[in-house]
Amino acid sequence: MITLRYLSRADVIAAGGGDWPSALADVREATRLLRAGEAGMEAESVMPMGGDPRANAYGLPAFVGGRYDAAGLKWAVHLPESRGDLPSITNTTFINRLSEGRPLGLVESALLTRMRTAAVSALAIESLLPRPPSRIAILGAGAQAKAHLAMVLALFPSVGEIRLWNRSADKLDALLADTPSPAGVALVRCAEKTDAIADADIILSCTTAPQPILDDDAVQPGRLIVQVGYHEVSFAAIAASDVVVVDLWGDFAARSAKSLFQMYRAGQFKPDQVAADLTSLVVDGWRPPAGASLYFSSFGLNLFDIALAARVLDQAEASGIGTALPYL
The missing domain is CATH 3.30.1780.10 (ornithine cyclodeaminase, domain 1)
Known part of the structure; x- marks a missing residue:
């Protein structure tokens, strides 16, 4: 049977x-x-x-x-x-x-779905940064932000501080209330986005923002910006990044609402400007130049x-x- x-x-x-x-x-x-x-x-x-x-x-x-x-x-x-x-x-x-x-x-x-999305972010962090991160900013307070917070706590013991920001304060409060206090890690609630991202090694942007919340002033040498949501990162920020990495460049570039693919359809980004994808990181061992500003666009592969x-x-x-x- x-x-x-x-x-x-x-x-x-x-x-x-x-x-x-x-x-x-x-x-x-x-x-x-x-x-x-x-x-x-x-x-x-x-x-x-x-x-x-x-x-x-x-x-x-x-x-x-x-x-x-x-x-x-x-x-x-x-x-x-x-x-x-x-x-x-x-x-x-x-x-x-x-x-x-x-x-x-x-x-x-x-x-x-949330596990695999955050696991892709973890793979990007492991592969693109030259050393384990110590300070991470998480933008958003929904399911993906919660998953990424759990992922960081589980997989990156080097992190000593996680700064969190969300447009809606009550949702951020709920996320923090639902997260057990981790030993040795400071969870910092930030009222302003600029405070959250200041001095962060990594920005994990996990919002549903229909318009960019990260501009080119968020791009810094050695910093990794991971875009998990929809249109959170401005074209100017992507253009200012030394290295652009994707999980995969596929047919979805023609219709996805992701910032990078919108930029491509607007004629402001060419596929050959992608430095690497996940297969390059995992199979080829590709790594970015030291000190490069990094942008990773996570589409989410089924x-x-x-x-x-x-x-x-x-x-x-x-x-x-x-x-x-x-x-x-």
């Missing part, structure tokens, strides 16, 4: 979905498989859900070979705002065995969603976690 394993959020966590070293290892291995031609993605499908342009459903297919042996689809529904106990964004991933097509499971994957979901499903099956449903 063929069964389909269903994993709730609690099941995902029980099966290791919240483990940061594992998420980072997944991103690194999936990147190697992408370079080797053993992983890949198809263009996303976008379906409007009503008259609001912010309301869309996205179908994101990808495959990842190697130890993952998985083909899958992440189905993400984005609404302008939450409704009752329903969040504004829901993510569900369906996984088949790549080698034989056998259906494996259905995974609630909002947590995994092959990482498939890798994380496949790893969690394999662990869930081995440990008897989740609900096995009859399929055939």
